[in-house]
Amino acid sequence: MSPLFPALAARSQRPALRFGDRTLTHAELAYAAGSLARTLTGERRVAVWATPTLGTAVGVVAALLAGVPVVPVNPRSGEKELAHIVADSAPTLVLAEPGVALPPALAALARADATADAPRDGTGDATGALPEPSPEAPALIVYTSGTTGPPKGAVLPRRALTATLDALEDAWQWTADDVLVHALPLFHVHGLILGILGPLRRGGSVTHLGRFDTAGVTRELSSGATMLFGVPTMYHRIAEALADDPALAEALAGARLLVSGSAALPVHDHRRIAAATGRRVVERYGMTETLMNTSVRADGEPRAGTVGVPLRGVELRLVDEAGAAIAAYDGESVGEIQVRGPNLFTEYLNRPDATEAAFTDGWFRTGDMAIRDPDGYVRIVGRKATDLIKSGGYKIGAGEIENVLLEHPGVREAAVTGEPDPDLGERIVAWIVPARPETPPTEKELADHVAGQLAAHKRPRTVRYLEALPRNDMGKIMKRALHG
Structure with a gap:
């Protein structure tokens, strides 16, 4: 063996x-x-x-x-x-x-x-x-x-x-x-x-910085390191620093591979890093229970907003609310990601009930919602429990709205949730950390910004302003902590 x-x-x-x-x-x-x-x-x-x-x-x-x-x-x-x-x-x-x-x-x-x-x-x-x-x-x-x-x-x-x-x-x-x-x-x-x-x-090597800082990234990538792994919070800080740090831009430009994971990297950070360095960040998608499921390949198109295609040996499908497989690769149909393959865990320790509930016909139910582009690239739009918003008869993924909000110059951080609404079923709520707290963008300005780039029914109906979004140790936004 x-x-x-x-x-x-x-x-x-x-x-x-x-x-x-x-x-x-x-x-x-x-x-x-x-x-x-x-x-x-x-x-x-x-x-x-x-x-x-x-x-x-x-x-x-x-x-x-x-x-x-x-x-x-x-x-x-x-x-x-x-x-x-x-x-x-x-x-x-x-x-x-x-x-x-x-x-x-x-x-x-x-x-x-x-x-x-x-x-x-x-x-x-x-x-x-x-x-x-x-x-x-x-x-x-x-x-x-x-x-x-x-x-x-x-x-x-x-x-x-x-x-x-x-x-x-x-x-x-x-x-x-x-x-x-x-x-x-x-x-x-x-x-x-x-x-x-x-x-x-x-058989290669790894240098761990102990704690993240852009100076450490610059030093190591300028001294022979070829790859950088990070989470969106780290890449956001890199994107913010690039304009005033030519050494950082040069170091990133020399890297063979920049990888982001654990949460979606906002499209505007993708674009800022690519514009400053000529390098595009590769995203991958995985979970504790499945390890890695998909990735943008090193020899593939590093398309912002996607997590690439299924890895070798991984089977992936999208299913609708009735559990039926969605065959269409149309870039529109939203379904829950289910996976199977040798990358999966065997059980939840001491929890046979939870293990059984996590699978259907051998497929692991991830709880993540996604669409697939015609060429098979996967675009995650959020978690089924917190990011799928049903408003006015439409199924809306919070992730695409968040990406558009983050492109607004007055927005530093953004999260989108759904809240009960007597007319719409759920209304879209945007949680905003303004770039300039003294002059935050107005609710109408943000709604018009989203409606100008996405369908009008995807615009936020309510905007709430925060000093910072709640995040866990991996930088993921804890949406369950956001409530009116």
């Missing part, structure tokens, strides 16, 4: 991980993670206190080498949420950087330090002595955001990791020569699986 990390097994001397001034080659990582893996053998599950550090990466790799399921824990979790995750997943051990103080829910567990100690010549223990687990064996248990109740633990098997990372190798032409830079959290699939395990599987 082929190893999850071939470059570790081959004891490659190429750089693998860099966090600040701490660096490990693949051979050194093989020693550090392999040594720790031997102490983990036989554990039922291990929690990892997932700070953006080298120790976190070593700890996760060690558990994967040992075949022990990993539960990444968000260091910013609240006490109640953390207690639920620990009780639900029942880890027998917690891994953390040496010297880090853990909260009570984790401090009660046995602890092992995730260290990056390794002989500088790369000699020492070999990972080849560790048997490769079955492709169906659980690799990670990643907890969802819990927007509809307590967080659920999605059990991700090893084949889901390899299927997604190998499909992205194909879509992004990802090789061992690529150097990735990112500053994403390591408790989520984007930052951990794509951002850390992805480069390790390819």
